[in-house]
Amino acid sequence: MENIQKAAELLQTANGIVVLTGAGASTESGIPDFRSSDGLYHQPQKYGYPAEVLLSHSFFILHTDTFYDYYFNNLVYKDAKPNDCHKALAEMEKLCRVRAVITQNIDGLHQEAGSTNVIELHGSTKHYYCMACRKQYSLDDLEQTGVPKCGQCGGTIKPDVVLYEEPLNEKDLMKAVTVTADADVLLVIGTSLAVYPAAGLLNYYRGNKLIIVNMSPTPYDGRARILIRDKAGKTMNSILSILKNMSD
Numbered sequence: 001m002e003n004i005q006k007a008a009e010l011l012q013t014a015n016g017i018v019v020l021t022g023a024g025a026s027t028e029s030g031i032p033d034f035r036s037s038d039g040l041y042h043q044p045q046k047y048g049y050p051a052e053v054l055l056s057h058s059f060f061i062l063h064t065d066t067f068y069d070y071y072f073n074n075l076v077y078k079d080a081k082p083n084d085c086h087k088a089l090a091e092m093e094k095l096c097r098v099r100a101v102i103t104q105n106i107d108g109l110h111q112e113a114g115s116t117n118v119i120e121l122h123g124s125t126k127h128y129y130c131m132a133c134r135k136q137y138s139l140d141d142l143e144q145t146g147v148p149k150c151g152q153c154g155g156t157i158k159p160d161v162v163l164y165e166e167p168l169n170e171k172d173l174m175k176a177v178t179v180t181a182d183a184d185v186l187l188v189i190g191t192s193l194a195v196y197p198a199a200g201l202l203n204y205y206r207g208n209k210l211i212i213v214n215m216s217p218t219p220y221d222g223r224a225r226i227l228i229r230d231k232a233g234k235t236m237n238s239i240l241s242i243l244k245n246m247s248d
């Protein structure tokens, strides 16, 4: 509890807060992460390839049907709703100076909760485009079975998600680097900090007010001023309550 109080105090007095989230911010919405014991990397599956292979660019090109079968069944959660972590982050914008939420997640739940400046480093399962004519589609336009084809030209539709072997969108990455470099407080939630270049963003942070909220250890824990090894939803809810009391 002492750490939660200290985190709230840092956030309340911060000149600029940048939040970096990962899959652990969404597990309480029923979306599994990759690396927890019940995460996607450890779940038995019928495909015979590791998740990193199934979710690679070359696998998408060579085995588009298998890719989509895995993708629709394991990465798309159309009915998932924002949890206490997403909601608290959105509410925090009214109480303190949140500059941006940088997320590695592809579920769109920060925007759904109401966060206004979200940088989606790995794209979104909500957005699609035709590889031939670039016509754009949303998740609601797709049937979620088989390989989706373009209604305009018949080309193969690709998710607007960054697959393994693909580079990140340069503009988004530069925006993320710039806001992180300028951040007073960096609040990191629910990420193993094992996926690069996203994890490398921490090397651009120049402040000494790093807060990490994560259930398991990360390679950057030694740099944290405040380390909270607890659930993201519960933690962010408690921090939000203290911030609200402070503002009364």
Ligand code: NAD
Pocket: 021, 022, 023, 024, 025, 026, 027, 028, 031, 032, 033, 034, 035, 036, 039, 104, 105, 106, 107, 122, 189, 190, 191, 192, 193, 194, 195, 213, 214, 215, 216, 217, 230, 231, 232, 233
């Ligand atoms: P990860 O699976 O490597 O790490 C998740 C971390 O969150 C773990 O360290 C785990 O201990 C922690 N965690 C799990 N539940 C938590 C909770 N309730 N509260 C606090 N911590 C919790 O995920 P990552 O670091 O984000 O990297 C994996 C990649 O997987 C990302 O690139 C992301 O795009 C993708 N991914 C996204 C989603 C999503 O959009 N929701 C889901 C799975 C994977």
